[in-house]
Amino acid sequence: MNDLFWLILVLFFVAAALRSELFFYLLYVVVGLQLLARFWLRRGARQLSWRRSLPPAAFPGEPTTVEIELRNTGLLPVPWLTLTESIPPALRNPSTVREVLSLGANERRVLSYVVAGQRRGYYRIGPLTLATGDVLGLDERTLARPENDALTIYPATLPLAELGLPAALPYGTLATNQRLFSDPARPVGVRPYQAADGVRRIDWKTTAHAGSPQVRRYQPAIALETLIALAFSRGEYGGRFAYDTMERALVAAASLAAHLAARRQPVGLCTSGRDPAIGAAALNVPVGHGRAHLMTIMGTLGRLEMAAEGDLPATLGAAAAHLGWGSTVIVITGQRGPELLAKLLPLQRRGLSLALILAEPTPADLGLPREYGITTYGLWRDGRPSAW
Template identity: 40%
Template sequence: MGQLTGLIIFLLIVAFLLRIDFIFYVVYVCIGVYAWSRWYTPRAFARLTGQRSFTDHAFRGEEVTVTLHIGNPNRLTIPWVQVNESIAPHLRQNKLVADVISLQGRETAVLTYPIKAAQRGFYKLGPLRLSTSDLFGLMPEQQAYLPPDFITIYPRITPLSQLGLPSRLPFGTVASRQRLFEDPARPMGVRNYHSGDSPRQINWKVSAHAQQLVVKTLEPAISLETAVLLNLHTDDYQRRDRATYTEWGIEIAASCASHLVNQRQPVGLITNGIDPLLKQTGAGELDFDETSGRLLRQAGTNGNKTALIPPMILPRNGRAHLMKILERLARIEADETIPLTDWLPTACLNLSWGITILVITPRGDEATCHGLHRLVRSGFNPVLIAIEPDYNFGLVRERAQRLGFAAYNITQTRDMDQWKRPLRGKPATSL
């Protein structure tokens, strides 16, 4: 502040010219206040600490509490600190985080605010902007930033009881109605011997006790190793509300993967969408949508979109593996990458024989069906799940039946009710 400096100089001149020692006292006070404001404020502010703590993964619909810790390690008070937290619009509730606080020496202020996980995605929380100044307005306002943190919102998972998927893999853990897949390790009971039963199935101890021949009954079981193949090539989606159906497809994929992992079956994920985080090296380069706050594709990758297609997640079982799949599904975005028919033969190269492939695609047109038929002929067990409404889906189902695979049209949550029915007394023929 130049005016105060001018006053100090004037005071010094008067003090020296008129030799009034007491004016020096006033000069010292002015210099003291000026020096205090210019020295202490930036020094204290630079030592300010900030931390953001929250659960960095959440399911859609959950409410997450974010806690901000702003600490003053100095011995003296910082009279005011303005705190502005930037929150993604999709996470924001009706309250903004804009506070002004005062921090005494060695004090830590704790600010909490809730966010709503309304939409799946990879979001940025922050940066937290801190600003302060001195008590007298002698120091320009100081700014500091706490770097942003990120939160992953998983897609919505619809709990399923049974999918009814066929399998070709015997000796699994899933009960089946096909006698072909009877598992000697899963004895179910005994029954009277009938002509034609294998003598190896006779339970001799029980037969001796019962004075008649009885044979062991075995529970059929299959192994449902599944790969979820999600088509997110935007040109394949013909409906106007394309974004809605891509999100719907991701939701179906997440629900199926979750159900299968809950059934202790190995699940993998293959998709031709893009993962915006795939090729990005640092958080500073991330580009987030201003409207939604969600992570966007990295700028400058328009020419080589296939580079952003994430690698296949091979089928594994376990909760950790499911989290990996869900995290991928949280970030995945639809884009103009590779059409399904071109991508399908190469996408399944690394899969083992007999694996069930849940192909989630917008429509079951002829090309798609032929592509799936090729998978059948390659020894896989494809299942078509079309997610866009198709009023002639009966034709598609017939075509699929002829070509050797099952087809479902799941366009809304109500269509999944068939997979939500509780299991009956008898085991299902498939998962």
């Protein structure tokens, strides 16, 4: 643009000095082209819109398609457009998408690329930058928006045996001789019909075969809620490999949640970690059941970041306030010793069943909680089986 300015200035002085119609004509043409280019560019930039669309979360290694929609809503074409999209290196290599294209009047274009994350986390995609200019190359304009879209990669889940935990955990629905209610998923036979039985419980096939009304019998059960409490602050884990230990603890929490959800057991989550999506401590996930609820837990664990400081027992006290008698609290932490035990015993006195999973424990660390009737397991990075 500076070169064009000096060209206009030179043409003006030459035309004025020589009083030449040719140079005045050239001056008018150059000034007109400049004004037209500016008008075209300004109108084109105003009538250009774009948006990015992608799923909010994905599993590790799952290919995820990101689409960018570009739309020219005006009557003037956009002669050229350069699109630059920044992507976290953990999702794609190379970490930048760059495209050059043109848009006609009222034209819509959709560009797409694929990302895949191998490690769980909360990844911000963007910003997206557009550069455009006039057809003569006289002026350029860069368009950018500060908005970023986020993609959460869920944590991996492992069989409990690979984590060194027993496959038969004392959590969830437990058989009992006290008939609080019957579980329709656990049939144990039939019996003669009684006046207190509902019509829905009648087994019509068995009734027709026996010649008298028969009702289905189910195994009595107590539906116990399970709350998983995950310590995820630097002060709650020690040693040289604290980061690896914390990640394994998180995988253990995700695997336990998936295990309980697969058994159709209600499960919740509380943690002392930080959620970057809200820029604060992670919110508690109340106890619930179903696949959608499990995905909420997985999303929280996928986004979780290490907090500088945290107090899991304090967080757990508020999260467990609404748990019923006999519910289970699974505490996964790197803390140990009498101080931790003193903060957990009040929950046991309230009638809650405690299970403690300690990261990299010593035999003494495992023995002390067991003296107070707390089921305790060890979680090692090498996946060795815990002594239970």
